[in-house]
Amino acid sequence: MRKITGARRKNARRSSDPQISEGHTLTNLRKVLALTSVLNSTLKLNELLALIMKTSSEVMRSEVASLLLIDETTQELVFRVALGGKGAELEEKFRVKMGEGIAGSVAASGKPEIVNDPHKDPRFAKRFDDSTGFVTRAILCVPMKAKGRVIGVLQAINPLLRKDFGREDLELFETFADQAAIAIENAQLHGEIVKQEKAKQALKIAHEIQQNFLPDLTSRRYGIDLCALTLPAFDVGGDLYDVIALDEDRISVILGDVSGKGVPAALYMVRAMSEYRFLAPQAKNPAELLTTLNQRLSVNSPFGMFLTMICLLIDKQANTVQYSSAGHLPLLLRKVAGNAPELLKGAQSPPLGLTPETSFFLNTAHLEPGDALFLYTDGVVEARDKRGKEYMIERLAACVKNEADSAAAYSERIFEDVRKFTLGAEQHDDITALTVVMP
DSSP states (O other): OOOOOHHHHHHHHHHHOHHHHHHHHHHHHHHHHHHHHHHTTOOOHHHHHHHHHHHHHHHHTEEEEEEEEEETTTTEEEEEEEESGGGGGGTTTOEEETTSHHHHHHHHHOOOEEESOGGGSTTOOTHHHHHHOOOOOOEEEEEEEETTEEEEEEEEEEETTSSSOOHHHHHHHHHHHHHHHHHHHHHHHHHHHHHHHHHHHHHHHHHHHHHHHSOOGGGSOOSSEEEEEEEOSSSSOSEEEEEEEOSSSEEEEEEEEESSOHHHHHHHHHHHHHHHHHHGGGOSSHHHHHHHHHHHHTTTOGGGOOEEEEEEEEETTTTEEEEEEEBOOOEEEEOTTOOOOEEEOOOEEOOBTSOTTOOOOOEEEEOOTTOEEEEEOHHHHTOBOTTOOBOHHHHHHHHTSSOOSSHHHHHHHHHHHHHHHTTTSOOOSOEEEEEEEOO
């Protein structure tokens, strides 16, 4: 049996004294109450982690304190903060595997450990001391648990003015770790809420920008009957359309679909529409317009995005439509004579924004007064019902087979039929349809 002498015998007698033990308990309780107030003083995670370490070192009277949080992606412990002496060099530097070293063992088992002679413990990860020059003499390591789940560990290293950590140190540190874990979870939750609110605000701004760019065709006069309806699958979408009157007889029309969704797609859409509005009055025909637009969009294309588009040039005087397609769905033409609607497939080219060397082909069709052209995105023909069945182009053609009074009536009929078809199913893509009726 190990012999207790001198000061050790005196300390042993003190710890066995009920009054002294009760005094220590009361002191620790006061510390915990004070610490709880400190931990609740901020919801900013980085500030909280630094505060936890600063407080840990002071309360545990240790040379160094460190905090390791579990990276949920890699299931590794990461040194998030380290304060005091050479321990500061550990900040955001080391990763520890679950089960590795004292900290990894505590994280894996969920049980606290006092290791007063770590160099004799086979689990001790000496590489940290070797890389920093720091000398670890004693470790007090406790798990931090939130709702029964270990989220990290706290370590107090090298007690000041004493050789070893004791049971009373462990009890205080465990209580502190419980409070710290709750504070960290609250801060992380608050951070997620703030992040979500910022994302919502960004979506709101992107939505407003997008809506301001899409033209209100009902408030403008083009000398031709036009109507466009769009329904984003999310707050902001990637579908776009625009109409520009080039002169009294010629009208330029585009409809497109940006790859992807959300804010990046909305910003790419704004860029594409801005370029189109600048280039359209200068282009001789839709093929030339798409060629120049593609060259511009292919430079520094963000996020590897691209854009399918169909571009029309309608000549009311000549009763023709010139069109060029960049990987978009074919035009649907309903002749006023009452024949079944037909697809104007023409020659196809790849989407815009992939490579600047792409060639685009010009197609031409003759139109009569009353003929209707239908432009649409894949959100229409690929809309799914509850069983996963797609709407398809054939159903779209059947939907517009019968004559309607106006472009608006055609577009509303299409949207109503898609809504009826997808009733009870989740919308997975933006839905846009644009109708042109020749005067």
